[in-house]
Amino acid sequence: MASLLLLLFLAAITVTSQSYGSEFSIPRQIHLLRPQSGAAGSHVPGVTCLSWRLGVETNNIIGWKTVPAECEGYVGHYMLGQQYRADSKAITDEAFLYAQSLKPDGDGKDIWVFDIDETALSNLPYYAEHGFGADPYNATLFNKWVLEGKAPALPESLNLYRKLQSLGIKIVFITGRTEDQRTVTTNNLKKAGYRSWLKLVLKASSYSGKTAAFYKSSERAKLVSSGYRIVGNIGDQWSDLLGTNTGNRTFKLPDPMYYIS
Template identity: 50%
Template sequence: MGSSYLILILVTITSVVASSDNNQISGSAGHKHSDVNCLSWRVAVETNNLKEWTHVPASCVDYVRQYILGDQYRKDHDMVVAEAYKYARGLNLTGDGKDVWIFDIGETTLSNIPYYARDDVSVGYMPFNGTKFDQWVKKAAAPAIPGSLRLYKQLIKMGYKIVFLSGTREAFRQPRIKNLKAVGYTQWMKLILKGDNDHGNSAVYKSSKRRELEKGGYRIRGNMGDQWSDLLGSNPGDRTFKLPDPIYYIA
């Protein structure tokens, strides 16, 4: 995951699949807690006005849990996807195989919600446990995020070349390939993972990889991720699309 803080949300279930209409927990979008307006906190996070935060406020843990497991998270995600599709459909591709669309992986194309829901992980909120998360990645069991999978298939039909650009370490290439293909991401031009010689935080690392793509003659027509570090920095592409994610922050 690179330089990161993961906020593990207390969940009362043991398995959640992001695409399921079951196990929804609906809550009021304007719900307030005593010390923080949690809706305002989430908006500040998503707009990147609140930066380098290390944990969800204790009084907002339940609010964020309800948001992620309820239908609003999927609606917010689907709205971004719909706008991305509209944009992509309106471009005139050259047909030379150089028009690229970049996807992040975690919380962009694959969901880690089942990991957060585990009894040995979801004990409130705490700093990221790299060892446990690596074990989860090795299982190659993350479900697809439905809106992103739908967009991915539409982009391929339109002639875009797909690049997955992730902070996942190179050592996990085979589990990542297995997981992506198992849930429907069956083809791509490049799967870029973080090698031992890749240094710097996520924004620096991803900027360098995008720069390499453009030096290779590729045109980054779209770039989609759940973290601002997926989208900021140099060579971001013609247009970026930020997906919702109020559960962790990656610098």
């Protein structure tokens, strides 16, 4: 299954086109894959995979370790297919509509917090190769992938980033990546199209053993105490968006591949 998905993914990345009606043209690095017939009907005992994904995205199914084995194909086809892109666009479109309604003070203190993995950057090439279920996450292999610095932008997030900057809103990245990955992360962001930002916050060793929600809340609190106003916050994990100082509005991108508390 993983080999088939990877083959189809690699075939798709040769195609370029304009992103969904956006004023910006972005190479299609994450692309359409027609779901196999019946994929949406895959199920775990007592629940369809579509219902399982709904439970995950609404934060009703929590603390899970891996995608159910029966749903690996469904999740893979969703993530590499049109619906994931459409869902991401629906979220970022709404985020921009909200941003347009704001009345900035013009003092440079309005900021928007972005997560990085599966938000600003996509690791779909990694998952397409290693699979979407049965514990695809391997710390050694994933860190090797990160150090390659080849993660493409999620096009919908890159569009939002550019539009927010055009409104005078500054960008702050807060990521679970660690300080030793600062250089490669900086280079990867720039290569993917994120040319500038106010701050890039990486996880310090002092947060070892703490949850992602605690770490991100703490770092957001530092921003607020420095006089910044978090007008928006976008991420793929609920731990990006819960806790304290979450911002005036939060926006949850889809991600049924893994759960981070």
